[in-house]
Amino acid sequence: MAAISRRKPEQVRLERLLRLIAALIDTPRFLSIEEIHKRVGISRGADSAGYPENGAAAKRAFHRDMNELADAGIPVISGPVPGQERETWGYRIRKQDYSLPEMDLEADELAALHRAATAVRFDGVSGSEALWKLGGRVGEGTEAELAAVPVHPALADLFQAVTEQRVAGFAYGGQDRAIEPWTLAFDQGHWYVVGHDRSRDDKRTFRVDRIEGDVTLGSPGGFQQPEDAVGWVPIQPWKFGTETPVSARLRVDPEQAVWAARRLGQEPVAKESDGSAVFEVVVRSTDAFRSLVLEFLEHAEIVSPPELRAGVVAWLEELSR
Structure with missing residues (x-):
């Protein structure tokens, strides 16, 4: 008897888009389509977010995804991939267009920061669940050591909630929350959802990997997104925990x-x-x-x-x- 998929096709597609965004941000140079496919991953079935193994099918899926990112206003740029015998066109998202500005660090400082970030952010995370790579170039032609964080199962639901303006419900810090999600943002190795918390009647930011259990979604058009909520939202997670201020x-x-x-x-x-x-x-x-x-x-x-x-x-x- 055939296995029954527990994930909706749109959830799988949205997860793949999130992986694509993360891959395109996480690079100092343009990536070829083949490199992007490798970073996003190969689809292993209907429930698996990734690109088909067949090269032509993978390219078609990739170009559909690129059109979706363009429609969403995500600033993907293109240019030549360095170090290729034949001119190869690649893609990336510049961090300054989609995230906080980079610090100007020397090689030894960057390496130290990587070690610290890995210790703080990735404790207990299995490499097999990897999505995001925290890296950079340390020395001429040498890739820095990479650390990885997982794709959280709530991301696809939250992406759908943001794009369709659905109220999202979930448990966080042992309490039930009902939020009007405005945007998803990636900062310092973590995904965050930002929006109006109906439970607190105030703007709140939640770290996605700390959401407890499943996310429930309301009907489409369940709230009106503020005009100033569109685009990058600088994340300051130290302000948004559950500890006494x-x-x-x-x-x-x-x-x-x-x-x-x-x-x-x-x-x-x-x-x-x-x-x-x-x-x-x-x-x-x-x-x-x-x-x-x-x-x-x-x-x-x-x-x-x-x-x-x-x-x-x-x-x-x-x-x-």
Whole structure:
């Protein structure tokens, strides 16, 4: 007896589109169609999100997906793939068009950031579930080590909820939520859904891999999306956890102060005599704030509260053992 597919075709298609977006963002150069197919994956059946093994069928599916991204206003650009004997055309999404600006890091700093990010974000994740690659070039012609995060099963439902303006229901932090999802965003190795939380009557951001159980969807057109909700939404996950809010002070070295203001979405509350900037940050997720601090490597220091500082120091000491 034939197996019965438990996933709708549109869910599989939407998951493939999300994989495609992630693959196109995660590259410093143009990727050929073959490289993109390899990153997105091969479809192993009706329930499997990927491209057909047949080359011609895979190309047709890819070009349909590219048309969908164009219709959605996602800025895919094309250009020559480097290092090819014959001119080969490729594709990518520039990070500056679809995400937060890059930090200007040296090779050793980039490698350190990769190690820290892997430790913070990928604990317990199986490589077989991989979607996103966190990488870059370290040295001439050498690919950096890659770390991976999974595709969460809720992504396809949330993508459908955003595009069709359906109210999404799910459990988060042990509580039932009903949100009007405005957009999905990928930032610092995680997917987030941003929208109006009817349960709190306020804007909220939720990390998708922390959603508990299944996502339920309301009817199409269940809410009106605000005009200013379209496009990239800078994610600040340390603000959107379920912990009791804590006001933290973060000191950032002068050379990273401008980047810090962008990343935090605010101006410093004080400037010190050496040019260091002090930011006051509302923290509702200690893990996310710790990850934020690690982005600045040795250029940032938690000033207060002392218990938050001590917790991060203890975590780093444990990591170094």
